[in-house]
Amino acid sequence: MVSVPELRIQCLCIDSNDPDRLARFWEAALGWRRTYEEPDEVVLEPRAGSPEDGVSPDLLFLRVPEHKQVKNRLHLDLRPADQAREVERLVSLGARRSSVGQPPDAPWEVMADPEGNEFCVLPPLPGGDG
Amino acid sequence: MVSVPELRIQCLCIDSNDPDRLARFWEAALGWRRTYEEPDEVVLEPRAGSPEDGVSPDLLFLRVPEHKQVKNRLHLDLRPADQAREVERLVSLGARRSSVGQPPDAPWEVMADPEGNEFCVLPPLPGGDG
Numbered sequence: 001m002v003s004v005p006e007l008r009i010q011c012l013c014i015d016s017n018d019p020d021r022l023a024r025f026w027e028a029a030l031g032w033r034r035t036y037e038e039p040d041e042v043v044l045e046p047r048a049g050s051p052e053d054g055v056s057p058d059l060l061f062l063r064v065p066e067h068k069q070v071k072n073r074l075h076l077d078l079r080p081a082d083q084a085r086e087v088e089r090l091v092s093l094g095a096r097r098s099s100v101g102q103p104p105d106a107p108w109e110v111m112a113d114p115e116g117n118e119f120c121v122l123p124p125l126p127g128g129d130g
Numbered sequence: 131m132v133s134v135p136e137l138r139i140q141c142l143c144i145d146s147n148d149p150d151r152l153a154r155f156w157e158a159a160l161g162w163r164r165t166y167e168e169p170d171e172v173v174l175e176p177r178a179g180s181p182e183d184g185v186s187p188d189l190l191f192l193r194v195p196e197h198k199q200v201k202n203r204l205h206l207d208l209r210p211a212d213q214a215r216e217v218e219r220l221v222s223l224g225a226r227r228s229s230v231g232q233p234p235d236a237p238w239e240v241m242a243d244p245e246g247n248e249f250c251v252l253p254p255l256p257g258g259d260g
Contacts, residue, residue, distance in 0.1 A: 005158075007159065055181050055186060056186045073247060076187070077142075078139060079139075080136060
């Protein structure tokens, strides 16, 4: 019998200079809900009743005094139904297009959230609906 | 009607100097499976048939030339059934206990993976089984 580790990913923690503001961006970006809120800590969870609810890692924004210095070693790739539309929507929410040296013809869009954390918006799944 | 963003988290990307080696650690740590493998890129997905399968973000290890320089802005919190046992197991897999200035009596254990990426092993859920 193969032993399965009794260890799961509970959350992805994101250091932040302003957890409330940064969480507000991701809340709108993903359509997630705020389930915990203190001045130094905000938790977002997937929509209640969605497949991700209680399964996918939560997002936890933690206040830190230091600012982002270098390109993050960890970043999220997001899968849209419509890449161009989502990129525009994310810009309207406070993200910006970014460059980390990706090829000019890369099919993914590199962006940065309001605190400069890089993330990518992938092309839609071929033939899929997101 | 509230509009739900058609945008989901596809994967968490982790810059790595040795994707094969780093993925091997996380594969064993979480009991996930390797579903894509190139010299510069390795993908891990949750166990087939697990609640996370096809729902939780995959882990994607990407080769980069630069080394880790500062504390990561993003890190994973892991939820164990037995904290002490999992910490020992993770050490045996190549992780180490780490310090990022956490309080000495913090109930979570700060660790670093074989490339120094910080993560935490939380206490078990009260009354829960992980």
